[in-house]
Amino acid sequence: MTSARPATDAELHDDAPGAVAKDAAVRRETAAEIGAEGHEISLQSVTIGKPRAELYAFFRDFTNLPHFMENIVRIDVRDATHSHWVVAAPAGRTVEWDSVITDETPGERFTYTSTGDADIANSGRIEFRDAPGGRGTVVSATLTYDPPGGKVGKLIALLFQKEPSIQSRRDLRRLKQLMETGEIATAARNRAAADADDMKG
Template sequence: MTIATDDAPSTTSKLNEERASGIAAVSQSRGDDLIGRSVTINRPRDELFAYWRDFSNLPSFMDNVEQVDILSNTTSHWVVKAPAGRTVEWDAIITEEKAGELIAWTSAENADVPNSGRIEFRDAGARGTIVTATIAYDPPAGVVGKVIAKLFQREPAIQARRDLRRFKQLMETGEIATAAWTQKQRDEEKA
């Protein structure tokens, strides 16, 4: 078991050459914009990997992901919220997987949003596990689409940070904290 000593985002980490080549593969696969986000979660690596690897769990903490349908052991279909009430869809294909350590993927041809990435799980000793998401994507409509997505809080760089924070909350506490009112609270306020 190797304990990570560098929890910098993968795009800047100097931990080892294997990770650097993995990140290079992400950015060359699908997408021009590359983002990397990390979070340390106080849970065992294998537990976090198992939860993430069941892609049907992802909508439970990924705010913009409406649905992930498992098509096979290596292929899944994603439906994701986009700006202005739209959705975008694509099939994702796992390109590399190491049990308990990483999952890498790329979108199939003709995806609404071409993308690729990897999610890594590294031991952080007594602190738990460092989870790092690295994503490359091509925003629809190029720079204009990226600006619009940012305005509507749907831009992947914003979402990756928030989704990892929600994943941390869910795994450490069993729930995701929110300031949003429930329907019951709204009804009580009106009464």
């Protein structure tokens, strides 16, 4: 079976909306919109050559997420809006939290947040919009999180390549590969492409 071609850096940021710009004011505004002021924020986008409705339906079914989010151990879906997440962390540990969908426009976007005593408080928004020229769909992921131990926790996670903004970029790359080709590139090729991309960003 032929390995999928890794997404390029241009494809990962192509047609990215204004919220993806690394401007501090925009980041603060985005965090405020989803109720996460003061948290770290990651903004990533990718253009995928599939219809918006198909991508939304796939992503919104959380049982599909472990297929392309490599650090997810499991997601237990409780009901239409509540789920429990178990995620791999540095040094062989796992972190867990309950999550709830707080706002949703079917086919376009949904917003979520962790609840209760989460190991890592987090929230985010996933958006889907038609790409120009009939080239598919721009999928944008906004992730805010409160790193364990503050800045020290973020640095430790970065050393283990588990820092959420890096992982979000890689997960979107894997989603693109899966939806466009039906498979994800081999670990060696995927890691090489990811490392090259991370050096740029």
